[in-house]
Amino acid sequence: MIKAAFFGNTHASIDRVYAQGRYEQVAEATDLYPVVVSEENFGQHASALQDVRAAFGTWGFPRLTAEQLEQLPNLEIVFYGAGSVQAFARPFLERGITVVSAWAANAVPVAEFTLAQVLLATKGYFQNIRQVRSPEGWRGGFRGPGNYGETVAILGLGMIGRLVVELLKPYELKIVVRSEHMTDEDAETLGVRKVTFEEAFSEALVVSNHLANRPHTVGLLNYPLFAAMRPDAVFLNTGRGAQVVEPDLIRALEERPDLTALLDVTHPEPPEEDSPLYRLPNVYLSSHIAGSIGDEVVRMADYVLREFAAWQEGKPLRWAVSLEMLDTMA
Numbered sequence: 001m002i003k004a005a006f007f008g009n010t011h012a013s014i015d016r017v018y019a020q021g022r023y024e025q026v027a028e029a030t031d032l033y034p035v036v037v038s039e040e041n042f043g044q045h046a047s048a049l050q051d052v053r054a055a056f057g058t059w060g061f062p063r064l065t066a067e068q069l070e071q072l073p074n075l076e077i078v079f080y081g082a083g084s085v086q087a088f089a090r091p092f093l094e095r096g097i098t099v100v101s102a103w104a105a106n107a108v109p110v111a112e113f114t115l116a117q118v119l120l121a122t123k124g125y126f127q128n129i130r131q132v133r134s135p136e137g138w139r140g141g142f143r144g145p146g147n148y149g150e151t152v153a154i155l156g157l158g159m160i161g162r163l164v165v166e167l168l169k170p171y172e173l174k175i176v177v178r179s180e181h182m183t184d185e186d187a188e189t190l191g192v193r194k195v196t197f198e199e200a201f202s203e204a205l206v207v208s209n210h211l212a213n214r215p216h217t218v219g220l221l222n223y224p225l226f227a228a229m230r231p232d233a234v235f236l237n238t239g240r241g242a243q244v245v246e247p248d249l250i251r252a253l254e255e256r257p258d259l260t261a262l263l264d265v266t267h268p269e270p271p272e273e274d275s276p277l278y279r280l281p282n283v284y285l286s287s288h289i290a291g292s293i294g295d296e297v298v299r300m301a302d303y304v305l306r307e308f309a310a311w312q313e314g315k316p317l318r319w320a321v322s323l324e325m326l327d328t329m330a
Contacts, residue, residue: 002312004054005033007062007078009040017058017081022301026056029308038062046071054308058082058300066091077311079304082106083291084213085321099321100307102300104159106292110238111163113290114208117262118168121206121234122147126260130281144232145205148172153195153204155221156211156239157182164208165190176200201225205232209239214327223248226259234260238290241267250276257282264290 004026008014014036018026026032033052037045039062046068053074058081069075069091077098078089083106089099120126124144132141150173154161157179168175169191176195177187187194197220201207207229211217222245226235229252237244246267253259254276263277264286271277277285292300307317 001031002029002053003033003051003074004030004056005049005052006036007038007055007057008036009038009060009062011036013059014057017297018056018301020295020298022298022305025305026308029312030054039064042068050074053077054079054311056081056304056308058297061085061088063088064091066095069095069097079308081300081304083300086213086326089321090323090326093321093323093326098311098317100304100311100317100319101321102303102319104319105300105303107159107163108299109292109296110160110210110290111167113264114160114164114210114236114238115167117234117236118152118164118206118208119147119171121236121260121262122150122152122173124232126234126262126284127232127258127282142232149174150206151176151204153178153200153207154192155179155197155200155207155209157186158210158212160238161210162190164210165192176204197221197225198228201233202228202230205230206234206236208236209243211239211243213240213242218242219245221245221249223251226252227255229256229259232258232260234262236262238264241265241269246271246277250280253280253282260284262286264288 006014035045049072051074052072053076055075055078061080075097078092080099080101083103085099085101092099122144123146124142127142131137152168152173152175154164154175154177157177165175175192177192178195178197178200182194220243226249249261253261259282261283263283265288266277269288277283303319307319310317
């Protein structure tokens with residue numbers, strides 16, 4: 001039986017993700033080390049981990065150094081029941097250890113959240129509810145153009161962006177995409193049109209940000225883009241707050257009360273106590289809930305358990321991460 005161990009700096013995260021019997025499934029399928037290995041206790045347990053071939057974990061996975069990994073000579077694969085592996089994966093990959101991520105599972109709730117907000121935005125829901133506060137507001141409340149033939153812009157075509165495009169396909173919407181990695185063939189296959197950032201913001205009624213969290217995307221979304229948005233347009237951000245020049249967004253929202261911002265992420269997070277984002281009537285803040293929450297986190301364990309079964313049987317892995325992927329993924 002394959003020897004395995006859970007790695008994690010917090011037991012709470014493992015308990016949340018590998019809940020509803022998923023931890024027990026790992027224990028039944030492996031010779032599981034009885035202690036969760038963390039950055040703090042690694043030195044105490046390293047000598048007992050010599051034969052461990054598979055590591056399981058989730059949020060809070062230890063950032064092990066190359067020297068520490070040398071003490072795990074038989075480790076072949078990491079099953080990470082969460083999304084981004086940027087914080088810990090590189091030393092593993094450089095040593096030839098496979099890293100599997102459940103980023104595709106985490107993409108599902110984000111895409112569902114985005115779909116819901118896009119459909120509400122094209123109906124004019126967010127402007128409407130801030131106007132309907134009296135009989136007069138009810139009679140004159142804003143109405144959007146609806147979900148037939150409108151243009152929606154997707155920024156970034158990673159796992160989440162692609163899934164959003166797929167979820168939008170049943171609706172009669174025109175979808176434009178800004179992605180530096182999308183080919184003409186990709187665009188044709190997906191049924192979308194490639195655009196620049198400027199075209200995305202000036203043409204679409206709804207602009208949804210799903211750019212990868214990389215250094216070159218920090219501060220990419222700025223005042224000229226927000227100022228160019230169509231009348232009554234909506235900006236939706238479930239990507240990263242740092243990709244937005246926040247003072248620029250605030251300025252545009254103050255100058256253009258017809259615009260709406262739906263922000264599930266900000267920078268910093270939460271916004272500073274005196275941030276105008278709390279006060280602006282055309283801003284709707286949510287506390288980073290688009291990703292996996294509640295029972296949704298168990299889906300991530302299911303993804304890595306399926307990958308573990310495939311690995312045991314010598315089948316191809318669907319969600320393995322490569323060094324090259326680290327340069328483009330969130």
